Amino acid sequence: xxxxxxxxxxxxxxxxxxxxxxxxxxxxxxxxxxxxxxxxxxxxxxxxxxxxxxxxxxxxxxxxxxxxxxxxxxxxxxxxxxxxxxxxxxxxxxxxxxxxxxxxxxxxxxxxxxxxxxxxxxxxxxxxxxxxxxxxxxxxxxxxxxxxxxxxxxxxxxxxxxxxxxxxxxxxxxxxxxxxxxxxxxxxxxxxxxxxxxxxxxxxxxxxxxxxxxxxxxxxxxxxxxxxxxxxxxxxxxxxxxxxxxxxxxxxxxxxxxxxxxxxxxxxxxxxxxxxxxxxxxxxxxxxxxxxxxxxxxxxxxxxxxxxxxxxxxxxxxxxxxxxxxxxxxxxxxxxxxxxxxxxxxxxxxxxxxxxxxxxxxxxxxxxxxxxxxxxxxxxxxxxxxxxxxxxxxxxxxxxxxxxxxxxxxxxxxxxxxxxxxxxxxxxxxxxxxxxxxxxxxxxxxxxxxxxxxxxxxxxxxxxxxxxxxxxxxxxxxxxxxxxxxxxxxxxxxxxxxxxxxxxxxxxxxxxxxxxxxxxxxxxxxxxxxxxxxxxxxxxxxxxxxxxxxxxxxxxxxxxxxxxxxxxxxxxxxxxxxxxxxxxxxxxxxxxxxxxxxxxxxxxxxxxxxxxxxxxxxxxxxxxxxxxxxxxxxxxxxxxxxxxxxxxxxxxxxxxxxxxxxxxxxxxxxxxxxxxxxxxxxxxxxxxxxxxxxxxxxxxxxxxxxxxxxxxxxxxxxxxxxxxxxxxxxxxxxxxxxxxxxxxxxxxxxxxxxxxxxxx
DNA sequence: GTTCTAGAAC
DNA sequence: GTTCTAGAAC
Numbered sequence: 001x002x003x004x005x006x007x008x009x010x011x012x013x014x015x016x017x018x019x020x021x022x023x024x025x026x027x028x029x030x031x032x033x034x035x036x037x038x039x040x041x042x043x044x045x046x047x048x049x050x051x052x053x054x055x056x057x058x059x060x061x062x063x064x065x066x067x068x069x070x071x072x073x074x075x076x077x078x079x080x081x082x083x084x085x086x087x088x089x090x091x092x093x094x095x096x097x098x099x100x101x102x103x104x105x106x107x108x109x110x111x112x113x114x115x116x117x118x119x120x121x122x123x124x125x126x127x128x129x130x131x132x133x134x135x136x137x138x139x140x141x142x143x144x145x146x147x148x149x150x151x152x153x154x155x156x157x158x159x160x161x162x163x164x165x166x167x168x169x170x171x172x173x174x175x176x177x178x179x180x181x182x183x184x185x186x187x188x189x190x191x192x193x194x195x196x197x198x199x200x201x202x203x204x205x206x207x208x209x210x211x212x213x214x215x216x217x218x219x220x221x222x223x224x225x226x227x228x229x230x231x232x233x234x235x236x237x238x239x240x241x242x243x244x245x246x247x248x249x250x251x252x253x254x255x256x257x258x259x260x261x262x263x264x265x266x267x268x269x270x271x272x273x274x275x276x277x278x279x280x281x282x283x284x285x286x287x288x289x290x291x292x293x294x295x296x297x298x299x300x301x302x303x304x305x306x307x308x309x310x311x312x313x314x315x316x317x318x319x320x321x322x323x324x325x326x327x328x329x330x331x332x333x334x335x336x337x338x339x340x341x342x343x344x345x346x347x348x349x350x351x352x353x354x355x356x357x358x359x360x361x362x363x364x365x366x367x368x369x370x371x372x373x374x375x376x377x378x379x380x381x382x383x384x385x386x387x388x389x390x391x392x393x394x395x396x397x398x399x400x401x402x403x404x405x406x407x408x409x410x411x412x413x414x415x416x417x418x419x420x421x422x423x424x425x426x427x428x429x430x431x432x433x434x435x436x437x438x439x440x441x442x443x444x445x446x447x448x449x450x451x452x453x454x455x456x457x458x459x460x461x462x463x464x465x466x467x468x469x470x471x472x473x474x475x476x477x478x479x480x481x482x483x484x485x486x487x488x489x490x491x492x493x494x495x496x497x498x499x500x501x502x503x504x505x506x507x508x509x510x511x512x513x514x515x516x517x518x519x520x521x522x523x524x525x526x527x528x529x530x531x532x533x534x535x536x537x538x539x540x541x542x543x544x545x546x547x548x549x550x551x552x553x554x555x556x557x558x559x560x561x562x563x564x565x566x567x568x569x570x571x572x573x574x575x576x577x578x579x580x581x582x583x584x585x586x587x588x589x590x591x592x593x594x595x596x597x598x599x600x601x602x603x604x605x606x607x608x609x610x611x612x613x614x615x616x617x618x619x620x621x622x623x624x625x626x627x628x629x630x631x632x633x634x635x636x637x638x639x640x641x642x643x644x645x646x647x648x649x650x651x652x653x654x655x656x657x658x659x660x661x662x663x664x665x666x667x668x669x670x671x672x673x674x675x676x677x678x679x680x681x682x683x684x685x686x687x688x689x690x691x692x693x694x695x696x697x698x699x700x701x702x703x704x705x706x707x708x709x710x711x712x713x714x715x716x717x718x719x720x721x722x723x724x725x726x727x728x729x730x731x732x733x734x735x736x737x738x739x740x741x742x743x744x745x746x747x748x749x750x751x752x753x754x755x756x757x758x759x760x
Numbered sequence: 761g762t763t764c765t766a767g768a769a770c
Numbered sequence: 771g772t773t774c775t776a777g778a779a780c
Contacts, residue, residue, distance in 0.1 A: 555761095555780085556780080557761065557762080557779095557780060558761070560761080561761095587761095588761080588762090589761070589762070650761085651761045651762095652761055668762090670762095671774085671775095672774085672775095722770095722773095723772085723773060723774075724773080724774090725772080725773075761780105762779100762780080763778100763779085763780080764777100764778085764779085764780105765776100765777090765778090765779105766775100766776090766777095767774100767775090767776095768773100768774085768775085768776105769772100769773085769774075769775100770771105770772085770773080770774095
């Protein structure tokens with residue numbers, strides 16, 4: 001009796017008698033559909049007093065009678081308490097007497113847990129402790145028979161409200177709704193979430209006929225169904241295995257195959273439950289002690305962004321306990337913002353066992369990693385590495401050695417890992433958030449300005465990594481996932497691992513080999529890059545320094561200059577000059593007769609945005625070296641004119657100064673972007689940069705992408721030309737003086753004998 | 761950064 | 771036929 005009378009007195013508002021209408025909520029669902037869990041979770045979170053009436057336990061812990069249930073329910077209602085009727089209630093007759101509990105003062109609701117039969121079966125088998133095939137088969141038969149005879153509730157039976165749940169996210173939505181129901185609140189009346197029953201059966205049967213040669217099994221004859229269901233279960237060593245193993249966002253075909261054919265009327269689930277799903281723990285709020293209010297704001301903000309951008313995918317915030325503060329904060333805020341609860345919801349469970357324990361399919365899980373990407377420690381990190389087995393550590397280490405706050409790293413889960421085989425998780429995304437815990441490395445000392453910024457970046461990076469996985473899976477042959485809101489560049493920038501992932505997914509077993517052959521190809525193609533040294537690790541996370549600004553990750557091809565700067569001695573053939581501060585080399589694809597690069601050798605100086613006052617001396621050195629080389633070339637050819645400057649948003653990592661002759665006489669100058677990157681405000685003269693850094697401590701970056709697609713104009717006479725070939729033929733002949741602004745402050749460098757010709 | 765490809769525009 | 775653009779791949 002005690003179990004059936006759970007009331008969460010602690011959550012009752014103090015000093016306030018509930019005056020709202022009590023409600024009776026009749027749960028409808030097969031054994032294993034999650035009725036009891038639903039009640040327990042609502043009761044634990046709700047501020048409304050609830051009583052759970054459970055026929056299974058009402059007789060002093062043993063199964064009781066319907067009459068006992070009715071008695072118990074009416075006395076609870078008399079106390080002003082709301083009631084859950086926790087029994088199967090699968091047909092109209094079973095429900096009728098409980099519906100009669102309703103009156104003008106008491107509304108009766110139904111919550112229908114119409115989940116896939118297979119899930120209910122596997123849960124019942126698990127719960128009964130009879131894991132053997134025989135018992136499993138019996139459980140399957142029972143559940144199947146019940147479901148076959150089920151009669152979904154209708155409003156006409158006397159319900160004020162019916163909520164249909166067809167998958168875990170529907171359930172979560174209903175949980176949110178009822179948990180948030182205060183003592184005085186009421187819910188809108190009507191039926192919610194109902195599928196069109198006719199259409200569903202039709203589709204289910206159609207699919208089934210396509211799949212099997214013996215349509216006899218579909219028939220409504222109970223004996224057939226039982227047999228086929230039990231033999232089906234008995235065939236499998238572990239009935240839980242089948243779903244997740246074949247689960248994949250892009251294998252629609254497998255998903256249907258996955259459906260138990262006898263469940264045609266129950267189970268064809270084309271809903272969000274099969275959508276790509278990222279389960280993620282709250283970042284930084286646990287060990288890193290980030291403020292929960294602020295963190296929950298950021299989670300909801302970022303989740304909303306994602307939900308608006310990416311359709312057909314779900315985000316699930318997971319925590320171990322329903323007492324989780326961050327979970328309830330996020331839940332409340334997400335509800336307030338009206339975020340689609342099918343696509344973003346919270347879930348109580350172990351993130352490493354979401355499918356096997358919680359029935360929630362998540363193809364991607366996030367790990368709140370440490371910066372060394374080490375398996376140990378505690379909490380989620382330890383749990384995930386432990387559940388995944390050593391293979392995940394190996395796969396992770398192959399990709400990166402460390403992680404910076406605000407960044408994420410996608411690691412495909414090796415097929416040998418139980419996380420893959422048991423839970424259906426294809427990728428783990430490691431993510432590192434800001435640390436507010438003084439006992440941990442890199443504590444931000446309560447600097448929530450920086451902290452919030454980094455936490456935002458962490459979620460942005462996490463969700464975009466997830467998007468890139470979806471995208472890469474969508475590219476697979478059977479993929480049909482749309483990512484309408486995402487520009488290619490956005491997805492690519494944040495994880496160029498996407499193509500890798502898809503490749504690995506296809507040839508998972510060949511991973512190591514394919515990675516090796518890729519490296520070989522890379523070192524041939526990439527002149528001057530020590531790609532042998534560039535493990536995939538650096539691909540995603542090459543920003544060695546983190547300064548709080550949003551940075552894109554560099555692709556492997558963009559690392560060549562960085563490697564040369566770090567190890568110029570390995571590139572003797574390509575390098576013209578080496579000092580402690582700089583390396584000089586010819587641009588591999590010169591856009592003029594002479595085109596050099598002066599590389600800064602400082603680690604962490606990836607681009608102009610990284611430049612600060614402390615680099616002023618280095619900038620001046622780079623300029624002086626550039627000038628020296630320009631003068632050397634001028635001695636060889638006095639007709640040349642040089643310009644020295646930077647690209648604010650370069651494609652190649654590592655700060656580099658262009659020293660380029662203004663003839664632009666080069667076969668490598670092919671595109672508008674090439675021209676405009678040297679002949680619009682996109683090009684920042686070295687002298688101007690030095691001036692800006694001296695006066696303001698950093699470069700003034702104008703982030704105008706349009707500069708690169710501007711019309712083509714001659715850099716001398718400013719005449720416009722429709723195409724690159726036409727422009728090139730013009731500049732080969734144009735002898736107009738350079739514009740006045742270039743003639744000032746030493747922006748142009750030319751031979752003394754040529755000065756008159758340039759400035760005539 | 762480049763190459764390659766396909767398709768569209770001229 | 772040439773040029774441009776966009777996307778994918780490296």
